[in-house]
Structures are given as C-alpha cells and as structure tokens.
Amino acid sequence: MSEGEDFDLDDILQDSSTPLGEPAAPTTLPVPAAPAEAEFMGESAAVTGKARMEAAYGTGEGEGQGMAMVAQSVAPSAGTIFHQVYRPWRGNLNPRWVRNWSIFRHHVYGLFSKGHRPWPMTTKLLVVIVLFGSLIPILTMAMSVLTGLNGLMEFYGVSRANLWGHVLGVFHNTCCWPLLTALVVGGLISEDRQHGTSAIYFSRPVNRTDYTLMKYLSAAVILSMIIVFSYCAYYAAAILFNNEGWAYLLDTLPYFLGGLVAAFMLVVTFTSIGLALSSVSSGRFFPAVAFLGIIFGSRILAFLIKLLFERDTLYLISPYDNLAHVGQWMMGINTTYAFPAAWSFVALLLMNGISLYILISRVNSLEVTRE
Secondary structure, three states, X not given: OOOOOOOOHHHHHHHOOOOOOOOOOOOXXXXXXXXXXXXXXXXXXXXXXXXXXXXXXOOOHHHOOOOOXXXXXXXXXXXXXXXXXXXXXXXXXXXXXXXXXXXXXXXXXHHOOOOOOOOOHHHXXXXXXXXXXXXXXXXXXXXXXXXXXXXXXXXXXXXXXXHHHHHHOHHHHHHHHHHHHHHHHOXXXXXXXXXXXXXXXXXXXXXXXXXXXXXXXXXXXXHHHHHHHHHHHHHHHHHHHHOXXXXXXXXXXXXXXXXXXXXXXXXXXXXXXXXXXXHOOOOOHHHHHHHHHHHHHHHHHHXXXXXXHOOOHHHHHOHHHHHHHHXXXXXXXXXXXXXXXXXXXXXXXXXHHHXXXXXXXXXXXXXXXXX
C-alpha cells in the first residue's frame, strides 16, 4: 500500500491470517525457563570458571560528548556474570564464654605453643631473660645454703625491705617490669587496628566490652605470670632453704600479703597505661617506646625538680613512685617521700581511670571495617 492511497476495512480483514467468521486461536504465553546456574542477556550458560569482562564505558572519544562507549557483544561461551546470593548461617553459636576464651587463648597460649598469636622469637627470649633476672635472689639464696655463707642469706633473705624491693625495687622497675610490659602490651590492640583484625572480631558475635576485657585480662595474666610468680617463688624458696616452721610463716605472712597487693597494683597500673597507649596507635613500636618514656621520663623529671627546688610533689606524676610510696605504706617501711601516701593512692586511681577511659573510647571507635 503506497503512501496516500485510500484503504478500507475490508482490505485489512482480507489480508488477515485468520479467516472471517472463525474465532481467533488462543494466544499462549511463553513459559519462563527454569533459572539456570548463570545467565547472560537471558540466555543460560554454564559457569566454567573462565570469564572475560569487557568494559562497558571507555575513556575514548565519546567520553567528552557524554556518550557511553558500549562494548561489543560477547558470546555466552566467553564468560558470564551471575548473581550471587548470601544466605545467613542458621547454626548454633558457641556460648559467650567460649568466644571470650578464644580471645584470651589466642594471646596467652602463643607464648608456649604454636597455632595461636605468633609472638616474635625476640619477644619470647626477652621474656625468658626478664624471668631469669627476677629469679636472681632465689639463686643467691641457693648459693648461700650450698656454701654456708650466712651473709648472703641475711642480705637476700625474706624481710620487709626485700619483699618490697622484689616487686617495687630499683632493679626490677628499671630493668624488668617496664621492659616486660612494653613487649607484651605494645601490639595487643594496635595490631588489630593496623591489620584490620577488629573487623574479624566485631563481625562475629563479640561485643566491645568482651573484647576490651579479654585484651586486658590477657595482658594482666602474662605480666602476673612473671611478676607475681617470681614474688611467690622468692617467698617460698626462702622458707624452704632456711627450713622455717609455722611460726616464721605466721610472722612474715602479713608482709608477704602486703607485697602481693603491691604486685597486683603494679600489674593493673602498667596494663592500663600500656593498653591505653596501644589503643591510640596503629603499630607496636610507638606504644612500647611511649610506655617506657612515661615510666622513666616522669621519674627522671620529678627527680630533677627535687634536686633543683627541693620539692618532691612532682613525684605524683610518676606511676612508679606512686606505686613505691603506696607499697612502702602497706609494708610498714619508712617512706622516702615528704607527702602523704593517700596522695599517691589518689594519683594511681586517676592514672588508671584516665587510661581506662582512653582505652574504652578508642575501642568503641573501632569499626567493623579495616581502618
């Protein structure tokens, strides 16, 4: 039929494929095919593991004109893009204490066995050296018993000053405990931030409170295994070497308990400060160096101020001196500080409170993604 030509309804009906007077055949809708494993533009194709993806938008001449550079059509055999569906896991979770135990075991067991947190070999060697250094008084008492030199036993035997010095003495708090704490707490939280391990923790049913408590408990237990263990071993060895009886045990037990409380206070304070520094960093070097700087720097600064101005009030900013002052008061030793021991105790509470606040706030800022 040409343009402009007249037409009528009869011509259209005669050209129809259905004869007049007969009902039209019912139209059948196409039955949708069963969903295949993968589809490409409506055609089913098997996923072979090999695929080639062509760019849908290029950076050629059409980009400046606002036109999409559509790629050439690809045959289904070249590769497919298929829809992936994530289904939630419907199994039973372990109890809460099992999940917390896994965090604790991950850090503590790594010092002794494989398959857990990979502590560096240098850290393990330094921990052994620190443990050996803290057990030197026991070796000295053993030499005194074997050689019969009573002078060594009088110098290293159990007394108020020796029990206090074994925990808060200059040697242990200069060469042993700060170095041990710096090695242990340096990367407990900072490495989770650096490597994105926090995403693994918080994407599982582990809340931030349990995460913080288990990290704190792990560091405190590792420190206690060295500090508290060496202190108790020293007291027990002195009784065994001298073959003391129950009377000696009852006389020295109050001193031993006072030193034990001081040891736990040292563990708690050093753990709080160390984990607070670890939570604000993304590596293990800065928290370790910063912790040593706080312990040694505050003490040296207070000592210089005392020499220049003959005032020792600045010792309140030193964690070690506050612990030593409170320990002297609990052990009944003549104090070496001019201000009351209550001031040092309040300063310790403030230090622990500020450190725990920083730790909790920083853990709450950890996202379920790698930062």
